[in-house]
Amino acid sequence: MGFKLIGQSKKTQARAGILRTRHNDVLTPCFMPVATHGVVKHVSMSDIKRIGYNLILANVYHLYQKPGAPLFKKINLHDFMQWPDSILTDSGGYQVFSLAKFRKITDTGAIFSSEIDGRKIELTPQEVIKFQLMLHTDILMVLDECPSFKSSVYEIAAAFRRTSLWASMAKQTFDKLAPGLALKDKVTPKQLPLLFGIVQGGLSTHFRRISLEDLISMDFDGYAFGGFFVGEPEEKVWPVLEYTLSLTPTTRARYLMGAGKPEQIVKAVKLGVDMFDCVIPSRNGRHGGYYVFRQNYKKLIASGKMFYDMYDIRRRKFIYNLGPMDDTYCQQECCLSSITYLRYLYNNLHEGLAYRLLSIHNLNFYYTLLKTLRELILEKKI
Numbered sequence: 536m537g538f539k540l541i542g543q544s545k546k547t548q549a550r551a552g553i554l555r556t557r558h559n560d561v562l563t564p565c566f567m568p569v570a571t572h573g574v575v576k577h578v579s580m581s582d583i584k585r586i587g588y589n590l591i592l593a594n595v596y597h598l599y600q601k602p603g604a605p606l607f608k609k610i611n612l613h614d615f616m617q618w619p620d621s622i623l624t625d626s627g628g629y630q631v632f633s634l635a636k637f638r639k640i641t642d643t644g645a646i647f648s649s650e651i652d653g654r655k656i657e658l659t660p661q662e663v664i665k666f667q668l669m670l671h672t673d674i675l676m677v678l679d680e681c682p683s684f685k686s687s688v689y690e691i692a693a694a695f696r697r698t699s700l701w702a703s704m705a706k707q708t709f710d711k712l713a714p715g716l717a718l719k720d721k722v723t724p725k726q727l728p729l730l731f732g733i734v735q736g737g738l739s740t741h742f743r744r745i746s747l748e749d750l751i752s753m754d755f756d757g758y759a760f761g762g763f764f765v766g767e768p769e770e771k772v773w774p775v776l777e778y779t780l781s782l783t784p785t786t787r788a789r790y791l792m793g794a795g796k797p798e799q800i801v802k803a804v805k806l807g808v809d810m811f812d813c814v815i816p817s818r819n820g821r822h823g824g825y826y827v828f829r830q831n832y833k834k835l836i837a838s839g840k841m842f843y844d845m846y847d848i849r850r851r852k853f854i855y856n857l858g859p860m861d862d863t864y865c866q867q868e869c870c871l872s873s874i875t876y877l878r879y880l881y882n883n884l885h886e887g888l889a890y891r892l893l894s895i896h897n898l899n900f901y902y903t904l905l906k907t908l909r910e911l912i913l914e915k916k917i
């Protein structure tokens with residue numbers, strides 16, 4: 536169980552590994568499709584599986600409100616979604632800060648008003664762990680406080696210190712409850728889920744270092760980096776991320792939360808990140824955007840050149856294009872249809888099938904990108 540390093544690049548910090556969860560082995564670097572509410576928008580779990588994914592992400596903040604704990608006491612999240620492989624659940628810290636209209640944060644937890652019915656909900660570090668254990672997910676995240684990049688230095692310091700405090704409370708709850716539940720587990724007996732800590736600290740290398748050291752002293756199965764790509768200038772992220780990664784134990788999985796665009800993923804992999812999640816591929820698909828690799832994309836990625844193009848299916852120039860979105864790497868059903876037909880479904884009918892096929896196409900693009908990066912690392916080409 537946990538992370539095993541398989542290959543390390545000589546030219547960069549890029550690494551290939553295996554993340555062993557209680558359901559399966561996940562090859563890293565990997566991308567996780569985002570099933571925030573228990574669904575990756577417009578696509579089915581069999582679509583996700585067919586592409587090749589075996590780890591997806593769901594979110595405590597949303598699932599806690601709907602369908603809520605009463606359902607999950609009876610049915611775990613795997614059975615609920617009919618998803619046989621691994622699930623990572625994000626704790627909901629980011630959503631409390633970005634979505635909740637009313638919220639109050641104290642050292643004991645976050646109180647916010649539900650988006651659905653306005654009722655007051657309290658998320659505590661302990662409750663978040665108990666709920667994730669109830670969901671029976673494979674990788675649990677601690678509750679964290681993710682401040683805005685516009686926050687003052689004092690607010691950012693207070694947020695990472697509180698994140699450390701919450702992480703220790705979460706870890707205690709996990710250590711107390713997870714082994715007993717694992718013993719009773721009928722699906723994967725005796726196997727513990729993995730618990731990841733979340734490093735905060737904004738764009739301060741000093742805060743990031745203390746935040747990471749706090750978490751390392753508690754010994755998590757993996758370390759996630761939160762609070763990046765939340766609106767700050769991108770060029771300021773990279774040096775801080777690189778510095779933080781250089782201090783992170785090589786024996787643990789490293790997860791960059793909420794990233795990113797294809798070129799950002801390549802850059803982060805070269806710095807030593809193993810795991811990613813982002814809504815971009817499905818969100819772009821819903822908005823008519825689709826990715827296509829350029830010819831010889833593997834060589835282009837290795838040499839650090841631009842390796843893909845993004846197109847807009849709504850464009851007039853596609854009105855008589857009988858070709859598929861891609862005729863090389865994409866073997867999914869999205870590329871059995873012509874561009875002209877997909878454009879018609881999207882533009883004229885606002886047909887759900889277009890959203891589904893474009894989302895599948897983009898998720899396959901991301902899957903292929905991460906698979907290619909892994910090959911390049913193992914072939915020592917990046």
Ligand SMILES: [Zn+2]
Pocket residue numbers: 860861865866867868869870895896899
């Ligand atoms: Zn396709």
